[in-house]
Amino acid sequence: MYNQDQVLLAALLRTAVDAIIVIDERGIMQSVNPATTKLFGYSEAEMVGENVKLLMPSPYREEHDGYLRSYHETGRAKIIGIGREVTGKRKDETTFPMHLAVSEVPLGDKKLFAGIVRDISDLKNAQQQLKEINDQLEQRVRERTSELHATQAELLKAGKLATLGQVSGGIAHEIRNPLNAVRTSAYYLRNAKKLTPEKTSEHLERIDRQVLLIEKVITALSDFVRLPEPSLSKCNVSDLIHDVISEVSLPENVHIENQVASDLPVAMVDPNQISIVFHNLLRNAGDAMPEGGTVTLASHVRDDQIIVEVIDTGVGIGDEHIRRITEPLFSTKAQGMGLGLAVSAAILDKNHGHLEVESQLGVGTTFAVHLPQHFRS
Structure with a gap:
């Protein structure tokens, strides 16, 4: 059985891909496998009996004896059981990076150390x-x-x-x-x-x-x-709408139906600027009905807001455009600069109001102008 173990061990050492070097407590090489001779370029006879420092360049060769002496005296291992990257030296004096793993091999009253070396040049x-x-x-x-x-x-x-x-x-x-x-x-x-x-x-x-x-x-x-700051004052919205309707010019086939309540609360806005908003909305409504139709103006009050709706029965606005209609220079019309709704939205913002829009293609569009009420202090 003992001979079988020796034969098996010899076979493993002979066929191992990695270099395996066994040294004694003094660092003298006791045995090397074929992979070691191939890696370092020495024959087995040139290595066995020599100090393993033969295979090390400076400064590793100078440090090696100190490692062994320290381990022998203190029992504290620095590299034993721990793999690390070091540098090896071939017979032709060329060096290469290698990974070294050292383990202790007790053998009766002796201590041997087995080092497994792998060339990591390709990895590096x-x-x-x-x-x-x-x-x-x-x-x-x-x-x-x-x-x-x-x-x-x-x-x-x-x-x-x-x-x-x-x-x-x-x-x-x-x-x-x-x-x-x-x-x-x-x-x-x-x-x-x-x-x-x-x-x-x-x-x-x-x-x-x-x-x-x-x-x-x-x-x-x-x-x-450069929109001027509004000059806020009390404004009768119903009268303002009446004046705008009398001033605006629309195609003959477009009719205006004014359903704005005459008893709306007073708004606190700049009448001249708000007039521009309704002029723009009415002209846009007329442009949206090339075949003619009716523009309806309706009103209601909600919370502290006076809401006037301008409702047309025109071609409508697609979803992809409705979010952009108040952007400057954006227009769905073949003609025009695309400033009317942008100016209107900016005016309402400065007058503490806002503009909402709902539309359905082929049915029409509703613009809702929200204006702030005037409250007596």
Whole structure:
């Protein structure tokens, strides 16, 4: 049985992939397996009987005897039973990283130590390559982050330019038609061979109307960019609605039905600014009914709010647009700058009110203007 164990042990040592070195208490190599001779480049005869320091470069070789002496004197192990990474030295003086695990092997009254050595050059190379890849990746991330910041800056700049382009396009569209009318009338007045007083008056009035229209466009844009602070006062909402209806111009096939109660509470708002809101809403209602229809104005009071609804029977607004209709320069209409509802929302906000909207495609839209009541102090 003893011989069988020896044969089995010899077979394991001979076929082991890792290098196995057995040393005595003085560090003298007692046996090595074939993997050891292959790893270090020495023959078995060149190693057995020599101090294991033969396989170590400085400073490990100088420290090794001290480790053994300290363990022999104190019994405190520094590397025994603990695997660690060290450096080995081959016969050709080249060095390589290796993992060393040492265990104590009692043998009668002697102490032997078995060291299992594994070459980890491939692992260290892989770790170095991984580190280089990570370093490159981090550098690329830094570069891409820098590019992203630059791109964001460009997009912001482009967004501002796009906004400027939208504003410019909207202004150009709103002003071009009046300017063409002014130009036509001016050309007529300069070149007509027989000008009657009636024709002269007609074209001068047309020029005046178109110039006024241009002025309104510029004023609307200016009001939105720098909306003046409201001059709050007591306002009879019913009277204000009546005045707006009498002033607004809608297509002949669009009818207004005023159901606003005459006994509404007094609101505390800027009447001039709130008038602009209702003018905008009524014009939008007319535009939403190209085939004609009815705009209904209704009112009710809820808590401390006076609510006036402008209800049209027009084409309606899709869900994808309804959240954006008060954004500046956003419009669902083929014509217009998209400032009317933005200005209206801004006015109501400054007057401590707000605007709500509900719509259904093909059925119509309801804009609800909420105004604060005036309470006597």
